[in-house]
Amino acid sequence: MKYIGNKTRLLDFIYESMIDANIPMKGTFCDIFSGTASVAKFFKNKDFKIISNDFMTYSYVAQYVNIKINKMPSFSKISKNGIDEVISFLNNMKPIKGFTFENYAPEGKYKRQYFSNENSMKIDAIRDKIEEWNVNGLLSRDEYYILVYSLVDAADFVANISGTYGAYLKIWRSMALKPLTLVVPDITTNNKDNEVFQEDSNELIKRIESDVLYIDPPYNGRQYAPNFHVLESLTVWDKPKLIGKTGQRNYEDKKSRYCLKREATDAFEDLIVHAKTKYIVLSYNNEGIIPREEIIRILGNKGKMLEYTTDYRRFRTESDNEHRKYKKCDDKVVEHLFIVIC
Numbered sequence: 001m002k003y004i005g006n007k008t009r010l011l012d013f014i015y016e017s018m019i020d021a022n023i024p025m026k027g028t029f030c031d032i033f034s035g036t037a038s039v040a041k042f043f044k045n046k047d048f049k050i051i052s053n054d055f056m057t058y059s060y061v062a063q064y065v066n067i068k069i070n071k072m073p074s075f076s077k078i079s080k081n082g083i084d085e086v087i088s089f090l091n092n093m094k095p096i097k098g099f100t101f102e103n104y105a106p107e108g109k110y111k112r113q114y115f116s117n118e119n120s121m122k123i124d125a126i127r128d129k130i131e132e133w134n135v136n137g138l139l140s141r142d143e144y145y146i147l148v149y150s151l152v153d154a155a156d157f158v159a160n161i162s163g164t165y166g167a168y169l170k171i172w173r174s175m176a177l178k179p180l181t182l183v184v185p186d187i188t189t190n191n192k193d194n195e196v197f198q199e200d201s202n203e204l205i206k207r208i209e210s211d212v213l214y215i216d217p218p219y220n221g222r223q224y225a226p227n228f229h230v231l232e233s234l235t236v237w238d239k240p241k242l243i244g245k246t247g248q249r250n251y252e253d254k255k256s257r258y259c260l261k262r263e264a265t266d267a268f269e270d271l272i273v274h275a276k277t278k279y280i281v282l283s284y285n286n287e288g289i290i291p292r293e294e295i296i297r298i299l300g301n302k303g304k305m306l307e308y309t310t311d312y313r314r315f316r317t318e319s320d321n322e323h324r325k326y327k328k329c330d331d332k333v334v335e336h337l338f339i340v341i342c
């Protein structure tokens with residue numbers, strides 16, 4: 001998934017840096033800003049017990065499916081043959097005009113272009129069906145989240161955007177015209193009682209303990225809620241009244257202090273002060289809003305610090321190309337990994 005700060009392509013760098021720092025690959029690994037859950041999933045497969053967290057609902061569902069669930073459930077109340085049959089049934093549903101069509105399709109009331117008319121009508125039919133099954137008690141919690149995750153993932157794949165949902169494209173990208181297709185999510189197991197949360201990290205940190213605490217906070221002013229609002233609305237399915245040209249949902253309660261220049265350093269210091277862990281692993285890049293000296297001061301209070309770096313391709317969206325100015329004119333940022341032996 002294209003997601004600001006997605007660490008999928010940096011997993012080997014993170015892992016090898018941890019090995020170099022002699023961090024034992026056992027115990028509890030906490031991914032406290034989990035996003036797509038890519039890092040938590042990687043370390044679930046390395047045999048850690050995982051704790052993960054993120055305050056966005058679409059992330060919570062991704063964590064639930066990829067981290068908490070260890071075994072594909074049976075879907076026995078709606079199918080004799082399990083998940084494959086259910087996904088195939090959903091993929092063949094008759095499209096209907098509903099919330100998605102009205103708000104995100106070109107022929108909908110607001111003429112937005114996040115999804116084609118056909119795909120938005122398919123999303124409406126499938127998402128309503130999942131909700132109906134759930135309300136009628138036909139799905140376990142695991143089953144419900146697997147289906148919601150599968151739909152949101154499929155919708156993201158055909159969204160007419162260049163990177164975030166901050167804006168839709170005026171010209172259709174070819175993927176957006178392909179038919180929406182749900183696929184069966186890949187469920188991995190580590191046979192451990194993994195825990196997933198949807199909380200403010202600075203609150204959760206006071207109640208948890210870990211061996212490795214992985215911290216990947218937002219590093220610039222772009223808030224996640226307005227940039228991924230469509231995923232949030234398809235996940236929550238509360239069908240709110242959306243506002244503005246791009247159809248934003250209200251995100252007053254989902255503003256991150258880590259995206260605010262005046263507050264990011266204090267938020268980070270508060271997080272680190274409350275961390276109860278043997279090792280801290282922090283991802284941050286050279287264009288982050290917390291000054292490097294402050295990161296070093298705050299982490300230094302906790303123990304011995306090591307620093308690793310790697311070049312990384314910048315996360316870009318189309319609007320970035322038009323309006324944003326970068327400190328350097330190339331496409332590379334330096335990704336830092338700070339490791340603290342507490």
Ligand SMILES: C[S@@+](CC[C@H](N)C(=O)[O-])C[C@H]1O[C@@H](n2cnc3c(N)ncnc32)[C@H](O)[C@@H]1O
Nearest residue numbers: 005006007033034035036054055200201224256
């Ligand atoms: C850089 S991204 C993490 C990316 C993730 N490592 C991945 O590979 O997909 C930062 C995440 O922090 C979340 N976030 C921001 N502020 C938060 C807060 N105060 N509490 C919990 N989550 C927060 C955002 O929703 C976002 O998903």
